[in-house]
Amino acid sequence: MTGTHLGMPAFPAVAPAFPAAAREAVRDEVLRANLRHATHTIRDKRRRAVAELADWDRLRAAGKAVKDHTLRHLDRYLLQLDAAVTAAGGTVHWAADADEANRIVTDLVRATGEREVVKVKSMATQEIGLNEALEEAGIAAYETDLAELIVQLGHDRPSHILVPAIHRNRAEIRDIFRAEMGGWGRPAPEPLGDDPRELAEAARLHLREKFLRAKVAVSGANFMVAETGTMVVFESEGNGRMCLTLPETLISVVGIEKVVPTFRDLEIFLQTLPRSSTAERMNPYTTMWTGTTDGDGPSAFHLVLLDNGRTDTLADPTGRQALRCIRCSACLNVCPVYERAGGHAYGSVYPGPIGAILSPQLRGTGSAIDASLPYASTLCGACYEVCPVAIDIPEVLVHLRERVAQGGPVTRGGVRVTLRPADGRTAERAAMRAARLLLDRPGALRAAERLLARARRLAPRTLPGAGRGWTDSRELPTVAAESFRDWWARERSDPR
Amino acid sequence: MSSKDRILGRIRRALRDDAPAVEVPRDYLHAHGSRTPAERVDLLAAHLAEYRAVVHRTDEAGLPPLIARLLAERGARSVLVPPGLPPHWLPAGGPTSVPDRAGSTPAELDRVDSVLTGCALAVAETGTIVLDGGPDQGRRRITLIPDHHICVVRVPDQVVDSVPQALPLLDPTRPLTWISGPSATSDIELDRVEGVHGPRTLEVVLLGTQ
Numbered sequence: 001m002t003g004t005h006l007g008m009p010a011f012p013a014v015a016p017a018f019p020a021a022a023r024e025a026v027r028d029e030v031l032r033a034n035l036r037h038a039t040h041t042i043r044d045k046r047r048r049a050v051a052e053l054a055d056w057d058r059l060r061a062a063g064k065a066v067k068d069h070t071l072r073h074l075d076r077y078l079l080q081l082d083a084a085v086t087a088a089g090g091t092v093h094w095a096a097d098a099d100e101a102n103r104i105v106t107d108l109v110r111a112t113g114e115r116e117v118v119k120v121k122s123m124a125t126q127e128i129g130l131n132e133a134l135e136e137a138g139i140a141a142y143e144t145d146l147a148e149l150i151v152q153l154g155h156d157r158p159s160h161i162l163v164p165a166i167h168r169n170r171a172e173i174r175d176i177f178r179a180e181m182g183g184w185g186r187p188a189p190e191p192l193g194d195d196p197r198e199l200a201e202a203a204r205l206h207l208r209e210k211f212l213r214a215k216v217a218v219s220g221a222n223f224m225v226a227e228t229g230t231m232v233v234f235e236s237e238g239n240g241r242m243c244l245t246l247p248e249t250l251i252s253v254v255g256i257e258k259v260v261p262t263f264r265d266l267e268i269f270l271q272t273l274p275r276s277s278t279a280e281r282m283n284p285y286t287t288m289w290t291g292t293t294d295g296d297g298p299s300a301f302h303l304v305l306l307d308n309g310r311t312d313t314l315a316d317p318t319g320r321q322a323l324r325c326i327r328c329s330a331c332l333n334v335c336p337v338y339e340r341a342g343g344h345a346y347g348s349v350y351p352g353p354i355g356a357i358l359s360p361q362l363r364g365t366g367s368a369i370d371a372s373l374p375y376a377s378t379l380c381g382a383c384y385e386v387c388p389v390a391i392d393i394p395e396v397l398v399h400l401r402e403r404v405a406q407g408g409p410v411t412r413g414g415v416r417v418t419l420r421p422a423d424g425r426t427a428e429r430a431a432m433r434a435a436r437l438l439l440d441r442p443g444a445l446r447a448a449e450r451l452l453a454r455a456r457r458l459a460p461r462t463l464p465g466a467g468r469g470w471t472d473s474r475e476l477p478t479v480a481a482e483s484f485r486d487w488w489a490r491e492r493s494d495p496r
Numbered sequence: 497m498s499s500k501d502r503i504l505g506r507i508r509r510a511l512r513d514d515a516p517a518v519e520v521p522r523d524y525l526h527a528h529g530s531r532t533p534a535e536r537v538d539l540l541a542a543h544l545a546e547y548r549a550v551v552h553r554t555d556e557a558g559l560p561p562l563i564a565r566l567l568a569e570r571g572a573r574s575v576l577v578p579p580g581l582p583p584h585w586l587p588a589g590g591p592t593s594v595p596d597r598a599g600s601t602p603a604e605l606d607r608v609d610s611v612l613t614g615c616a617l618a619v620a621e622t623g624t625i626v627l628d629g630g631p632d633q634g635r636r637r638i639t640l641i642p643d644h645h646i647c648v649v650r651v652p653d654q655v656v657d658s659v660p661q662a663l664p665l666l667d668p669t670r671p672l673t674w675i676s677g678p679s680a681t682s683d684i685e686l687d688r689v690e691g692v693h694g695p696r697t698l699e700v701v702l703l704g705t706q
C-alpha cells in the first residue's frame with residue numbers, strides 16, 4: 001500500500017481561481033512587499049510584548065504542560081466537557097470528519113428555517129470547507145472578521161492565520177470593497193479612499209445590517225474548559241461579540257484538541273496568546289460563555305466537536321505535539337520561508353511552519369503538496385523559539401520527512417497502516433527532490449527561474465519536473481526566485 | 497457505532513504508547529511586581545489609555561456631573577441603563593434613559609447613543625475591564641451595540657494586578673466579556689484602527705475617594 005492509496009479525509013477543493021496571470025505577476029511583487037513589511041512589524045512588536053513578562057519561559061512551559069496533560073487524557077476531558085456543556089443548556093455533537101461536521105451544521109441551520117448565517121473567523125470551519133457546504137445547501141455564510149471579509153469578497157484564500165488578508169494592501173482592499181460589497185449587501189460608500197480608517201468604516205456599515213438581523217451564527221473557539229463547559233473566543237473587532245451574543249442560535253465548531261481541564265488554566269493562555277499573536281498585552285475583546293444564559297445571548301447553543309484527522313495525529317508520539325498549537329501565528333511571522341513563499345504556497349488553511357507539520361498529519365501525505373510540506377523549511381528553528389507552547393516544529397518536520405522518505409507506521413482514519421517508502425516516481429520523491437534542488441542547488445533554481453520567467457505571461461505557472469510538488473499550489477512566484485535564492489545562499493554561508 | 501464512540505475509541509488507541517503523566521508547573525508569577533493600591537490604579541489608567549480608552553477620575557460627588565458632561569459632549573440623546581445601576585449616577589434632566597429589556601430588538605438598541613455601566617473587575621497589568629452581566633452591567637449586547645460606552649470602575653477595590661488574580665474572582669457560569677480598549681483591527685497592512693464593530697469610544701471612569 002502506498003500513501004496515495006490511503007484515502008484522504010474530505011477536504012474542500014481549494015477555493016476560487018486566482019486572477020489572470022498578467023495581473024498575478026504584478027501582484028506577487030506586491031504580495032512579497034506586503035508580507036515582508038507585515039511580518040517584520042509584528043515580530044518586533046511581539047518581542048517587546050513578551051519581554052514585559054519576566055516569567056515568559058515559565059508561562060510557556062506551563063502552557064505546554066497543560067496541553068500535553070490534556071492530550072494524555074483527552075478522552076476523559078472531552079467526556080467531562082460534553083457533560084458540562086450539556087448541563088449548562090448546550091447540545092454537544094461529535095463529528096469524525098469534515099463531511100459529518102458540515103452535515104451536522106447544515107442540518108442545524110436548516111432546522112431554524114434560516115437561509116443565512118454570520119460567521120466569526122474560525123480555522124476549523126475553513127479546514128472543513130463549511131462555507132462551501134452551506135452554499136450547496138442554499139445557505140449564505142457571511143464572514144464578519146474584516147480580513148475574512150476581504151478574502152471572501154475578493155474570491156480569495158486566506159494567507160495568514162491571524163491576518164488572513166495580509167497579502168492585500170490598502171489599494172487592493174478598496175478596489176475589492178468597491179467592486180464586491182454591493183453584491184453581498186450594503187454597497188461601499190462613495191467615494192471610498194484607501195485609508196484603513198475609511199475601509200474599516202465601510203466594513204462596519206456593510207456588516208451592521210447583517211449583525212442586526214442575524215438569527216444564526218457559526219463560530220470556532222480558542223479554548224473549551226472541561227470542568228465548567230466554558231467556551232472562549234479571543235478577538236479584536238467586536239464582530240465576535242456580535243455573532244456570539246445577538247443571534248438566537250449559536251453553533252460552534254471546535255477541534256477536540258482545544259479543550260483545557262480547568263478555568264484556572266486560562267490564566268496561562270490569557271497571558272501568552274495575545275502577546276504571541278497580536279503582540280498586545282491583551283486583545284480588545286474576549287468572550288467566555290457557558291451553555292446558555294436566560295435572557296442574555298443565544299437561547300440555543302450547539303457545540304460540534306471535530307476530529308478530522310486529529311486522533312490520527314495524536315497516534316504519532318512525535319507528531320502529536322502539533323496538537324498543542326493555539327494558532328497564535330507567531331511562527332509564521334518569524335519564518336524566512338513563509339516570508340518569501342506567502343501563505344498560499346502551503347496549499348492549506350494552515351500556512352507557515354505550523355501548517356507544514358499540521359496539514360500533512362491531518363490530511364496524510366497522499367498528495368504532492370502534503371508530501372512536500374515537511375520540506376518547506378530550512379530547519380532554522382526560529383518557529384520553535386517563539387512558540388508559546390514550545391512545539392518543536394523542526395523535530396516534527398524531520399520526523400515527517402523520514403516518514404515520507406522511508407515509510408513506516410501511520411494512522412489514517414483511526415486505522416494503523418504502514419506507509420511504503422517513497423520510490424522514484426512518487427510525489428513524495430518529487431517533493432524531496434524539489435526541496436533539495438530548490439534549496440541546495442542555486443544553478444537548478446536559476447534554470448527553473450529562467451523557464452519560469454519565460455512562462456511568466458502564461459498561466460498556470462508551474463515549475464518543471466522536480467519543482468512541481470511546491471508549485472502545484474499555484475503560487476510559484478511565492479518561491480520568490482531572486483530573493484529566495486540569495487537568501488538561501490547567505491543563510492548557508494552564514495555560520496550562526 | 498456513534499461518532500462519539502468512534503472518536504473516543506480512536507483516542508484510546510492513539511494513547512496506547514503510554515506517554516508519561518505530565519505535571520503542570522505553576523511556578524509562573526502571580527503578579528508582575530508588587531504595587532500599592534494607588535500604583536495599581538495608575539497602571540490600570542496608563543494601560544487603558546495606551547489602548548485608546550479615555551480615562552477619567554472622580555469621586556462620588558463628582559460622578560453625576562462628570563457623566564452629564566461626557567454624555568453632553570457626545571451629544572447623546574439617549575443612554576442605555578442596566579437595571580441595577582445606582583440611580584444617582586445619572587444626572588436629572590440628562591439624555592433619555594433606555595432600560596435594558598429582554599424584549600428590545602438589536603435594531604432598537606442600534607438607535608441608542610450611549611451606554612453607562614459598572615464592571616465586575618479590572619486588571620491593571622493588561623488594561624482590561626471585565627463585565628459579568630451583573631445588575632450594574634446588564635445584558636452583553638447593551639455594551640456592544642451603542643457606539644459610546646462609559647464604564648465606571650470603583651478604585652481601588654475593583655482593581656487587581658494580574659490575570660491570575662482576576663480569574664478566581666470570576667464566575668465562569670456567567671457570561672464574561674473582557675474588554676481592553678475600544679474595538680480595533682490591524683487587518684489592513686497591520687495598521688491599527690480603533691473602532692470597528694463594538695463601541696468606538698470607550699470611556700472609563702475611575703471612581704475613588706479623592
Ligand code: SF4
Pocket residue numbers: 276324325326327328329330331332354383386387388389390391
Ligand atoms: S505552532 Fe506555536 S507559534 Fe505556531 S501558531 Fe501554533 S502556537 Fe503559535
